[in-house]
Amino acid sequence: MPRYRFPEPPARLITPRALVMDRRSVMAGLGAAGLMAGLPGSGRADTLAAEPWPGSATDEITSHEVATGYNNFFEFGTAKDDPARHAHTLRTDPWRITVSGHANAPGEIGIEDILSGFDLEERIYRLRCVEAWSKVIPWIGFPLRDLLARFDPTSDAKYVEFETLYDPAQMPNQTGDDIDWPYREGLRMDEAMHPLTLLAVGMYGEVMPNQNGAPIRLVVPWKYGFKSIKSIVGIRLVSERPVSSWEARAPREYGFYANVNPQVRHPRWHQATERRLHDGGRIATQMFNGYEEQVAHLYDGMDLTENF
Numbered sequence: 001m002p003r004y005r006f007p008e009p010p011a012r013l014i015t016p017r018a019l020v021m022d023r024r025s026v027m028a029g030l031g032a033a034g035l036m037a038g039l040p041g042s043g044r045a046d047t048l049a050a051e052p053w054p055g056s057a058t059d060e061i062t063s064h065e066v067a068t069g070y071n072n073f074f075e076f077g078t079a080k081d082d083p084a085r086h087a088h089t090l091r092t093d094p095w096r097i098t099v100s101g102h103a104n105a106p107g108e109i110g111i112e113d114i115l116s117g118f119d120l121e122e123r124i125y126r127l128r129c130v131e132a133w134s135k136v137i138p139w140i141g142f143p144l145r146d147l148l149a150r151f152d153p154t155s156d157a158k159y160v161e162f163e164t165l166y167d168p169a170q171m172p173n174q175t176g177d178d179i180d181w182p183y184r185e186g187l188r189m190d191e192a193m194h195p196l197t198l199l200a201v202g203m204y205g206e207v208m209p210n211q212n213g214a215p216i217r218l219v220v221p222w223k224y225g226f227k228s229i230k231s232i233v234g235i236r237l238v239s240e241r242p243v244s245s246w247e248a249r250a251p252r253e254y255g256f257y258a259n260v261n262p263q264v265r266h267p268r269w270h271q272a273t274e275r276r277l278h279d280g281g282r283i284a285t286q287m288f289n290g291y292e293e294q295v296a297h298l299y300d301g302m303d304l305t306e307n308f
């Protein structure tokens with residue numbers, strides 16, 4: 001069987017040991033029954049703000065308020081404040097993810113097994129998310145590859161396709177046609193196996209707020225925000241390149257790769273700068289959102305203007 005091997009993420013991408021005490025108390029809560037009820041707000045942004053993220057030593061952690069109040073989650077409406085207002089109808093317990101397709105051991109896993117089985121105490125990542133705006137979030141999560149390994153992908157698995165829950169009773173805007181529901185995303189296998197491609201189950205020391213994609217979502221820090229699919233229930237290992245929901249909706253605007261690239265224009269706006277949400281300042285967008293050193297090799301020999 002092919003075995004995927006990647007180096008561990010550089011230590012500077014992971015929260016230092018000093019925060020382990022905080023993590024312990026959080027994770028004790030995560031493991032308990034009723035884990036999705038949420039934990040007492042522990043607003044740790046201030047403790048975390050001193051740590052640099054790669055590509056800049058100065059950018060600050062976005063406030064918890066902004067990170068949970070300015071969201072895209074079209075299942076609950078298309079305005080930035082809709083998710084915070086409406087996502088309370090999402091039920092995240094019980095929750096299961098089905099992993100199917102080209103795997104030797106396809107099957108399901110429950111969120112409780114994910115929370116207890118993936119070494120979360122060691123895994124807080126402070127990463128940037130960028131679109132026309134940017135946020136810096138302290139995620140709790142683990143590399144997607146750790147989950148995929150349990151299902152033993154075969155060599156026919158060339159891409160990974162992800163699917164969000166479809167249930168208009170919980171996600172009211174799924175009765176509309178903003179997206180060809182359920183929301184879908186995809187990654188090439190090597191992108192999916194990269195150690196910075198995370199499944200996040202929490203942020204700011206808390207379980208994932210509904211509006212941010214509870215109970216489990218993707219975080220792909222070198223790609224535009226829309227690649228980071230929320231509230232995942234299905235993962236398929238496929239041999240053909242999947243079509244993401246945004247690509248299906250507007251193929252000229254939203255390519256499959258969607259790498260952060262200030263040199264490639266979106267047809268309706270430039271992508272050279274971003275509005276930093278923590279202070280409203282406009283800053284230059286960096287190639288691969290500042291993670292060039294970690295990910296540029298994935299695209300060696302590719303024309304990123306064609307594969308936008």
Ligand SMILES: Nc1nc2c(c(=O)[nH]1)N[C@H]1C(S)=C(S)[C@@H](COP(=O)(O)O)O[C@H]1N2
Nearest residue numbers: 071072073074164183212225226228229230
């Ligand atoms: N299921 C689902 N996932 C989604 C979206 C969505 O509408 N539905 N929006 C995407 C977009 S466009 C962005 S920018 C990010 C926003 O994540 P955030 O709200 O945590 O910042 O989630 C992505 N994941």
Ligand SMILES: [Mo]
Nearest residue numbers: 072131225226
């Ligand atoms: Mo987005």
